Amino acid sequence: MTPAERRLWSVGIPFALGAALLLATLDAGFAVALALAVGALLAARLRMWALAACAAVWTAALLAVRVLPGPYDSWAGRGVLPVLAGYVTVFLLAWAVGRRLIDRRDEDGDRSRPALSWPSGRRLLTYLSVLLAVAVVTAAIRFRGTVPPLLADNPDAARQVLREQSNLVIGLLSEAWTLGMAISLLRALSARGRALPVYYALTVVFTVGAALGASKNSVLVGIAPALIAALSVRRTRGRAASFLAARTPVVLLIGAVALGAAVFLGGQRTMAGTGTFETEFRARYGSNALTSSAGSLDLSLSSSTETFGRVWSQREHLEPRYGTYSLTFLGSRVEPIVGKADLYGMTSQLSQPYLMNTATFVAIPLLDYGPLGAVFFLAALGLAVGATERWFEFSRAPAGQLARAFVVYFALFGVYELYPLIYPTWLSLVPGLWVLHRLGRSAA
Numbered sequence: 001m002t003p004a005e006r007r008l009w010s011v012g013i014p015f016a017l018g019a020a021l022l023l024a025t026l027d028a029g030f031a032v033a034l035a036l037a038v039g040a041l042l043a044a045r046l047r048m049w050a051l052a053a054c055a056a057v058w059t060a061a062l063l064a065v066r067v068l069p070g071p072y073d074s075w076a077g078r079g080v081l082p083v084l085a086g087y088v089t090v091f092l093l094a095w096a097v098g099r100r101l102i103d104r105r106d107e108d109g110d111r112s113r114p115a116l117s118w119p120s121g122r123r124l125l126t127y128l129s130v131l132l133a134v135a136v137v138t139a140a141i142r143f144r145g146t147v148p149p150l151l152a153d154n155p156d157a158a159r160q161v162l163r164e165q166s167n168l169v170i171g172l173l174s175e176a177w178t179l180g181m182a183i184s185l186l187r188a189l190s191a192r193g194r195a196l197p198v199y200y201a202l203t204v205v206f207t208v209g210a211a212l213g214a215s216k217n218s219v220l221v222g223i224a225p226a227l228i229a230a231l232s233v234r235r236t237r238g239r240a241a242s243f244l245a246a247r248t249p250v251v252l253l254i255g256a257v258a259l260g261a262a263v264f265l266g267g268q269r270t271m272a273g274t275g276t277f278e279t280e281f282r283a284r285y286g287s288n289a290l291t292s293s294a295g296s297l298d299l300s301l302s303s304s305t306e307t308f309g310r311v312w313s314q315r316e317h318l319e320p321r322y323g324t325y326s327l328t329f330l331g332s333r334v335e336p337i338v339g340k341a342d343l344y345g346m347t348s349q350l351s352q353p354y355l356m357n358t359a360t361f362v363a364i365p366l367l368d369y370g371p372l373g374a375v376f377f378l379a380a381l382g383l384a385v386g387a388t389e390r391w392f393e394f395s396r397a398p399a400g401q402l403a404r405a406f407v408v409y410f411a412l413f414g415v416y417e418l419y420p421l422i423y424p425t426w427l428s429l430v431p432g433l434w435v436l437h438r439l440g441r442s443a444a
Contacts, residue, residue, distance in 0.1 A: 029078055032085035033062040039092060050228075050389055050408040051095050058088050061415045064301035070284075072299060076309030083312060084305055087362045090375055091382040095411075098386020114396045115234040116190050119439040124187065125195070127439060128180055128202055131432070135176035135209050142170050149214035159214060168331050168424065174213075175428035181206035181222030182229075182402055183436065189230040190398075217413075221425065224412075225405035232393070233401060304360035304416050307347050311363045318367060325364045326377075329424045343367075343422075361414040364421055385411050399437035403430075 040055035062085060065077045118124060139148075142162065152158035184206060188199035210218045285295045311318075324341040327334055347363065365377035385407055392404035406429060413419050420426050 027066075029062065029066040029081040032082050033059050033066065036062065036085060036088065039089070043092075043096070048096065048099065050411070051092060051099075051386075053408075054095070054411050054414075055092055057412050057415050058085075058092075061301045061305060064298055065305050068294075068298040068302065070295060070298045070302060072303055072306050074306055074309065076313055077302060077306035078309075080305065080309035080312050084308060084362060087374060087378055091378040091385075091414075094379045094382025095386035095389075098383040098388075099390040100386075101383075102387050102390040112394075113232070113234045114394050114401075116186075116398050116401065117396045117440060118187065118191060118398055119436070121193070121195055123439050124183075125198070127436065128184060131176045131180040131183075132202070132205065134173055135180065135206070138170060138173040138176065139209060139212065142166060142174060143212070148212040150212045152214070155214035162213070168333070172424060172428045175425055175432075177206050177210035178218065178222040178425065179429055179432040181210055181219075182226040182405075183398070185223060185226035186229050186398060186402060189226070190233050217419075221406075221409065221413075221419075224409045225402055228405035228408055229398075229401040232405070300416055304363075308360040308363050308366075311347065311360070311366060315366065315371060320370045320373070321368050323368055325368045326421055328364075329421055329427075331424070341367075361416075361418050364418050397437055397440055399433040399440065402436075403433055 036055050036059045040052045040059060043049075043052035043055055062081055065073070065081060119127070146161055146165075147158060149155040149158035149162065181203060184199045184202040188196055188203060206222065207219060210222055281295060321339065321341055324339045325343055327338050328341065328343055332340075343364070346367075347360075362374055362378070365374035369377055388407050389404055392400040392407075395401055395404070406426070410419050410426075
């Protein structure tokens with residue numbers, strides 16, 4: 001960093017913080033968004049890129065509530081912004097502390113960007129073939145007698161039918177699409193070889209399979225971690241240098257296309273719905289694909305804040321459940337032990353007449369442990385995320401880099417909902433990545 005850049009940082013950061021404090025007297029919503037933006041810049045300056053990205057996403061979410069108009073906006077969302085920003089700050093600070101704790105245990109470690117050490121091509125293709133076979137067989141069982149939601153006239157109705165006839169085992173095995181997608185894409189983006197077209201083709205196949213359920217989250221949870229991991233490892237040298245020299249723009253382009261497609265499909269799915277919210281959505285945005293996609297993006301960014309605002313306004317009337325909501329991902333099997341809690345049902349009732357049942361980032365710890373308990377919950381979660389992210393940051397194993405990328409993605413996705421506590425996806429991903437790790441060690 002040049003002396004001029006150091007002076008700019010030394011002057012700019014205090015100035016921005018001072019502006020945030022001044023703005024707080026006029027508009028608390030804008031003030032907390034600016035403060036998080038400053039935090040994102042500080043994290044980027046310290047080369048904590050994942051933490052910076054998470055702070056930037058939360059900045060966008062808070063600004064969406066304050067700036068972008070939508071059918072789900074209410075007084076609750078705007079009023080709760082300082083509270084939500086406080087909880088998010090606890091999480092982000094704990095993330096930074098978690099990284100620092102791992103740094104102290106690994107002060108003499110190599111800090112260069114790692115080059116991945118993949119299993120042999122034969123081992124890797126065999127593993128991906130097994131994943132594909134498991135995914136295809138599971139899809140045949142899952143969609144028996146029904147049209148996949150992606151191809152149905154009413155995707156939401158088709159997904160409801162699937163939920164009623166599915167079970168935890170089928171759901172976990174279906175994550176073979178996600179795991180295969182992430183591994184294939186990372187291999188294609190991070191290494192060279194004659195088999196490169198094969199891995200891109202496998203990426204397309206796994207992506208189509210994951211999209212059959214008409215859920216943009218099912219696709220993003222496979223693509224996004226692979227892109228995060230690809231940006232975190234060393235560039236491959238070789239004959240394809242002209243292509244790989246521009247790898248970062250290529251990865252960013254793929255990410256932008258994937259995100260744009262997810263936003264577009266989200267808007268089209270909402271337009272095809274039949275509920276009260278979908279009716280007002282169509283009345284507001286008409287049949288215009290661009291405006292409906294913009295509305296879908298605003299919905300993704302702001303709906304969790306709006307829902308959390310409603311939960312926060314009712315907090316004095318909600319008895320703590322002490323872990324019931326935190327164990328939602330285990331399904332109905334544990335209900336006799338921890339009790340039954342319908343998180344989506346409760347939040348949808350709070351959001352009438354639109355019934356936007358979003359499991360927000362802070363709602364689960366708030367409902368389980370109360371306002372103060374949620375602080376400790378998010379601090380512990382931040383420590384775990386920071387330590388895990390730093391632990392795998394310099395791993396040469398593809399499984400380690402993907403594990404880190406999944407953790408980062410789930411943290412980023414927290415702007416919408418606390419994904420790992422809602423869906424048991426990671427119960428499939430962890431053993432799948434462990435097998436990939438063992439394949440690499442055996443090959444070595």
